[in-house]
Amino acid sequence: MSASLREVREARKFGLRELARALEVDPRLLSQWELGIRVPPVEEVARILGYLRVDRAVTNRILALAQHVKDPNWLDSNPSDLPAALTGVMQCERSASLITNWSPQIIPGLLQTPDYARTLLSASETKAEVVDARLVARLKRQRILSGYEPVRLKAIISELAIREVVGEAGTMSDQIDHLLALGVTSNISVRIVPADVGYHPGKIGMFALYDFPSDPSIVFLEHHHASAFVNELEAIASYRKLVKVLLDKALSEDVSRELLREAAR
Known part of the structure; x- marks a missing residue:
């Protein structure tokens, strides 16, 4: 609707x-x-x-x-059994001109390989048909990153997410290779926050900040069994400050690529 x-x-x-x-x-x-x-x-x-x-x-x-x-x-009656919040997320992603994503523990969904995504989805869902439906939806979402007018994505990822072993042998190295390939495209920026930078407020959890051409910005917060959309002006301003903190702590794109190559070995 x-x-x-x-x-x-x-x-x-x-x-x-x-x-x-x-x-x-x-x-x-x-x-x-x-x-x-x-x-x-x-x-x-x-x-x-x-x-x-x-x-x-x-x-x-x-x-x-x-x-x-x-x-x-x-x-x-939804045959795909997708989480209700996913509808809002997909609409935000399709409409945004810029997405800023902070992910302290896992690779962001828009940048996940099929094997990596399936491993994560299977960890919290036992029904194969539900996993398949959610995997298809996740991969379809990634189409916004390519095409005629792809959305701009700033992905800020903790080094912990890069070092975490997910899935069978080869899954993680393929995922890192995928990040390296995407990171050289003109609309995608991948920057890594080193694990040794100490405490910062971003460790509380992941979020995505959606900026639109003319509409008010929105933040999406996601946890295991709960999620929330935030659009109060004061809250948006707070998350923008947090993005600045994270970017100040993150490695440059070039140095981030060096870290990714080292992690893939």
């Missing part, structure tokens, strides 16, 4: 702030509706579709989604 709302707005050539102003809605709230972070009331969905003059068939389809979005049976 959230993705559909954004698609119809963009199809009508409306900017998010422009539509929010016309509907007298806070642009941050409208952004949250379009990203699946918050659920809009059905009447607000109808008002948006009416203002955009969306045709009846599309309107009925989106309204049906809006009416059932909180129905657990509707949600449980």
Whole structure:
């Protein structure tokens, strides 16, 4: 539903702030509706579709989604069994102009090889069909890094994630080779934070900061069985400061590549 709302707005050539102003809605709230972070009331969905003059068939389809979005049976019928937060993450990734990702323990999902990703997914899920579905979704997400207008990605990774042995023999070396290959592309920056830099606030956990061409920025926090989207201005400013701290501690791209080559041996 959230993705559909954004698609119809963009199809009508409306900017998010422009539509929010016309509907007298806070642009941050409208952004949250379009990203699946918050659920809009059905009447607000109808008002948006009416203002955009969306045709009846599309309107009925989106309204049906809006009416059932909180129905657990509707949600449980998802055949891919993907986490609910993943919808918002995928929408953020597709819409962002810049993604800044801090990963203190594992390689970021957008940069994972299939074998590395499967090993991680299998560690927390025993059903093979669920692992397969989530693996396919993760690999599809990586398409934003290539193509006509690829998203820019700043990946800040702890050395601990590089040194951690994941999977069978060859899985980790293949993963590091993959990082080396991606790190030389013009839209991807890979920088490593050495393990011996001491304590810093980034050790608390991983996060992704999404910057959009015109929409307010969003931070996504991910843990084992919980996740959260944050868009309060004060919180975003705090995470930007944390990014600066991490970049100050990180090795340059060239030195990071040297460390990766050494780790792959």
